[in-house]
Amino acid sequence: MMSMSSDGSSSHELMRKAILEVEGVFTPSTFIPIEQLCKKLSSSNSIVCYGVGREGLMMKSLTMRLMHSGLHAYFVGDMNVPPVGEGDLLLVSAGPGNFSTVNALIDVAKNAGASVSIFTAQPNLLTKKGFDQVIHIPARTMADDKKAKDFVLPMGSLYEAALFLYFEIIILKLRDYLGETADSMRNRHTNLE
Secondary structure (H helix, E strand, C coil), X not given: XXXXXXXXXXXXXXXXXXXXXXXXXXXXXXXXXHHHHHXXXXXXXXXXXXXXXXXXHHHHHHHHHHHHCCCCEEECCCCCCCCCCCCCEEEEECCCXXXXXXXHHHHHHHHCCCEEEEEECCHHHCCCCCCCEEEECCCCCCCCHHHCCCCCCCCCHHHHHHHHHHHHHHHHHHHHHHCCCHHHHHCCCCCCC
16 A cells, blocks of 8 residues: 555655755755865864754764765764864854854854854855855755745755755765775774674
């Protein structure tokens, strides 16, 4: 028996619609910032990542892949995060443009002399200024999902799914930039599983 949603769509139809929604986020111009970000990532002493909620989970996945790429990458709140300062990068996500915790961390990093780059769906709603790089991922978040009609992915899921795929493209480009291979990255994967 085929599973149906409240609007009568099968699970397969829902998946197809969701994939089209995610695909619709991206245009060639969405990827222009990746080269500049790869340069920044590869030249930073330490990279500290942060995001809240499900965005935070996507940022944790990026942190892991940065480590697999041979970089010193950490996630705020983990016990091994070093202090940030000159030569370091705070890399954050604020899909709706503003989170008090993200803003507080930005202040600490900037006051310590670190660079700050941000991923957001709402660059016009950023309350902080002076970022080294603002990377616009033009996807719905919880801040604007009530206005959306006829969409499948609820709440901030579109932004989060787009982040995950965007991060994978960053890692593929960064891998080439650093001269890494799939095997050299795999060699850094934990063996404690």
